[in-house]
Amino acid sequence: MRTHLIISTANELLRVAASRIIYISSDGNYSNLLTSGGEIKMVTFQLGQIEEMIHKQLPEVASTFIRIGRSLIVNINHVYQINISRQQLILQDRDSIYTLSASKEALKALKEFIEKSI
Amino acid sequence: MTPNNYDILDTEIRIIGDSIPAPQKPKRRTWLIATIIIGLIASIIVLCLIIIKHSKNRNEVGIFEQTPVHNTNPHPLRAWITSLDSISTIGVVTKDTIVNDIPLQLYVPLNCSPRLEIGYTCIDDTSKNILVFQAADIRADNLEIVGAFVLRGEPLSWGLSKKGYCGIIEDQVTIGVADNSPLFELATEKAGYFFRQYPLVSNGYLVENELKSKSMRRGLCEIDGRIVVVASQTKESLHDFAQALVDIGTSQAIYLVGSAAMGWYRDTQGVGYALGNWEPREFENISFIVWSKP
Numbered sequence: 398m399r400t401h402l403i404i405s406t407a408n409e410l411l412r413v414a415a416s417r418i419i420y421i422s423s424d425g426n427y428s429n430l431l432t433s434g435g436e437i438k439m440v441t442f443q444l445g446q447i448e449e450m451i452h453k454q455l456p457e458v459a460s461t462f463i464r465i466g467r468s469l470i471v472n473i474n475h476v477y478q479i480n481i482s483r484q485q486l487i488l489q490d491r492d493s494i495y496t497l498s499a500s501k502e503a504l505k506a507l508k509e510f511i512e513k514s515i
Numbered sequence: 516m517t518p519n520n521y522d523i524l525d526t527e528i529r530i531i532g533d534s535i536p537a538p539q540k541p542k543r544r545t546w547l548i549a550t551i552i553i554g555l556i557a558s559i560i561v562l563c564l565i566i567i568k569h570s571k572n573r574n575e576v577g578i579f580e581q582t583p584v585h586n587t588n589p590h591p592l593r594a595w596i597t598s599l600d601s602i603s604t605i606g607v608v609t610k611d612t613i614v615n616d617i618p619l620q621l622y623v624p625l626n627c628s629p630r631l632e633i634g635y636t637c638i639d640d641t642s643k644n645i646l647v648f649q650a651a652d653i654r655a656d657n658l659e660i661v662g663a664f665v666l667r668g669e670p671l672s673w674g675l676s677k678k679g680y681c682g683i684i685e686d687q688v689t690i691g692v693a694d695n696s697p698l699f700e701l702a703t704e705k706a707g708y709f710f711r712q713y714p715l716v717s718n719g720y721l722v723e724n725e726l727k728s729k730s731m732r733r734g735l736c737e738i739d740g741r742i743v744v745v746a747s748q749t750k751e752s753l754h755d756f757a758q759a760l761v762d763i764g765t766s767q768a769i770y771l772v773g774s775a776a777m778g779w780y781r782d783t784q785g786v787g788y789a790l791g792n793w794e795p796r797e798f799e800n801i802s803f804i805v806w807s808k809p
Contacts, residue, residue: 451531460532466525502526510528 398457402450404430404440411438415458419475419490420497421447423468433490444470463510465503479508590614592621593764597739599623605808606783607646611748614759618748622646622780623741627806628686631666631708635796637805638777641787646806647779648733648744648790649772650681651710653798660800662711665702679714679722679769681735681804683707688742690735690767692717710802715757716768724753724770732756733771733778735804738764744771746790771804 402418404411417433423444430438430447440447448470451459461473465486477489481504488495499507523529592612599608603626610621624646631650638647651672652661663680664672675694682689682698684707689698692714702709714722715734729750734757736743745768747756753770760768778790 448531456532458532460530462531464523464529464531466527467523468525470531500525503528506528510530 399455400458402454404442404447404450406441411440413438415451415455415461415472416474418462418472419488419495420472421470422497431495435490435493444468463507465499465507469497469499471497473511476507476511479504479511481505481508590763593739596621596623596741596743599625599741602626604783605645606785607780607806608783609780612763614762615755617751617755617759619759619763620746620748622744622746624744624780624806625783626809628809629683629688629708629742629804629806631664631683631710632803632805633666633671633800635801637803638779638793641779641781643807644779644805645781645808646744647777647803648735649776649778650802650804651712652677652772653800658798658800660710660802663699663709664711664802665699665707665709667708668703668706670699670703675711677711677713679712680709681712681769682709683804688735688737690737690742690769692722692767692769710804711769713753713770714768715753715770716760716765719761719766721754721757721761724757726753728752730774733773733776734760734765734768735771736760736765736768738766746773 400416401412401414404413411430413430413432419431419433421428421430421444424439426441426443428440428442428444428447430440432438442450444467448464451462451470462470463473464470471486471488475488475490476486477494478485478487480487481501484498484501484504486497486499486504486507488497592610595610605626608623608625610623612619612621627645637644651664653659654661660672662672662674662677664670678692678694680691680693680696680698682696682702684698684701684705696709698707699709701707712735713724713726715724716722716736729752731749732747732751732753734745736745745760745763745765747759757768775792777793779787780790781787
């Protein structure tokens with residue numbers, strides 16, 4: 398079973414365990430990847446390309462990643478709190494908490510998905 | 516939105532592992548549609564060319580080698596066959612004739628009941644049997660019967676290596692050509708008989724076969740509603756033999772085991788005649804089509 402996401406460019410290769418990825422956010426033509434421990438890594442791929450890499454490279458664990466709108470991919474194992482009225486999605490990694498923003502509709506859908514998976 | 520956003524809105528979520536549209540999909544779909552359209556156009560052009568060529572060939576009638584046409588004129592043998600007494604006479608009426616330089620002998624069983632038999636017992640039973648010919652072929656590798664076979668309602672063999680069939684249901688013999696025949700099931704339901712052989716004639720037209728060698732040929736034929744066994748007296752190709760059957764007015768015909776296969780018949784005077792070689796007797800699954808006194 399493949400457990401690591403490999404993001405490779407002409408000059409660089411990034412190999413990250415899927416479980417260590419907290420979220421990936423879009424930054425124009427680039428993406429920021431936040432890993433466990435708070436390290437943020439900028440990669441020169443669009444978010445859609447990262448989504449495709451996860452789908453292809455990590456077929457068995459890809460379903461733990463949720464694309465939320467156009468600008469966010471989150472690891473569902475790190476979801477800590479969803480607050481629809483405040484449009485807040487809070488992710489947790491050990492002692493750290495990361496607050497993200499998303500649309501109410503997307504957060505509502507995410508909440509329903511997690512409720513169904515109980 | 517860039518193509519890599521995969522048409523997702525800010526109000527939506529997507530589980531990545533469930534499904535993801537491939538970025539190349541629109542391009543592939545375009546290519547697929549284009550390929551189908553090109554294929555359709557090419558097929559139409561080829562079809563048109565074939566039709567044009569065929570229509571041209573139809574008009575090219577040669578002087579020395581005329582294109583064979585289906586003979587609609589009744590052969591004199593047909594009048595003879597239909598005139599036979601099928602009420603009081605019991606036995607086999609034979610007729611020798613020559614068609615397309617092929618000497619043929621016709622065997623017409625009168626007032627007899629048809630059935631199939633397996634084994635050599637029936638060939639020795641001359642008390643009731645009127646006409647006996649080998650029916651289905653036997654596989655060279657395992658000595659089993661070739662093609663589907665039903666004996667008194669019991670299916671003994673399955674298979675479709677030969678498309679000609681003969682079904683015997685309630686004393687009614689039906690000959691035809693088909694991949695699947697309901698007569699197989701009907702034979703199992705009504706304690707009937709069924710076997711398969713090479714098709715020779717279907718609806719009055721010759722059926723081509725792969726067998727190209729020459730041999731003594733036998734065919735089970737339907738001529739004007741009457742079942743007739745026709746045998747060539749010389750070695751013939753299956754094509755020439757089938758053409759001769761067509762020319763005497765056969766509407767349906769399948770092959771029977773030919774060459775020196777054993778057979779027997781009793782004429783209307785009660786005299787019996789042996790056909791083919793009666794020895795050796797080495798095949799347990801040898802099958803015969805038998806007509807006997809009711």
